[in-house]
Amino acid sequence: NLRCKGGKPASITVKVASKNPIINSMDIQSHETSLQKEIMEKSRKAQEEDKKLGKINEENEDDSEEDVEELKRIEGISEPKHKIVYSYPIEMGDCWEPPKDILQDRKFPNLLRITVMTPFIDSIADAELDINEDTLMFKVPDIYDLMIKFKYRVDPDKGSAKFEKDKKVLVINLPIIGVTE
Structure with a gap:
């Protein structure tokens, strides 16, 4: 009664003698x-x-x-590629069977993340970033011009922005405070 640790034992290849001399001389492994x-x-x-x-x-x-x-x-001036991601507050327990009142509260995300790809600049020393409650403006003279109107109102004072030099990407995080009018 042999058992293989961790699973079912694999079958073993056995060379069987045959009457055919060609098959007998063949190497099964190769x-x-x-x-x-x-x-x-x-x-x-x-x-x-x-x-x-x-x-x-x-x-x-x-x-x-x-x-x-x-x-x-x-x-000339172009609009850089960008990505907008909305983050919603979700707890693991709510995913199984959330109460109806929790579903109604999920109308608004709590965080807005904007990723701007800037492959043609090495630093943001010359860049101009202006964030209001409902708009974002990013400009680099003679290279980029980006204007984004938000779906939700954000708090620009509590937001953060970071330029990753190795990836040449500007990442902006903004907390959402309501709906734009």
């Missing part, structure tokens, strides 16, 4: 199906192509970053 061979061959080819392209991309990478930055500035 045998691959035609599908396995095809997959391995395509994988090797893809890795070789990636290596070739990687070398070419590394050579052109520095030049392309400078070109993109120059092109962007030549185009």
Whole structure:
């Protein structure tokens, strides 16, 4: 009565003698199906192509970053990509079967997070950020111009903003205090 610790024991491959001399001389461990061979061959080819392209991309990478930055500035002022996330107050117990009065209180989020992607600036020394109860304005001379009108009123005095230099992202957190009119 043998038991394998942690689960059901796996079957063991046993080489059975056959009357066919070709099958007897075959090594079962190194045998691959035609599908396995095809997959391995395509994988090797893809890795070789990636290596070739990687070398070419590394050579052109520095030049392309400078070109993109120059092109962007030549185009003029643009609106940066941004993401707005509303956070709602939820407790784990409310998720199973919340009382009806809790469902009615969930109309408003409690926090607004705005993430602004700024790949063409290294610091926000020249940037201008103005936050009111219902609007946000972010400007960088000759590069970015962003104007956002909020769905909810926020408290700009209790909010925070942080520029992450390594990611070149500006993250703004604002507490929500009501609905805009």
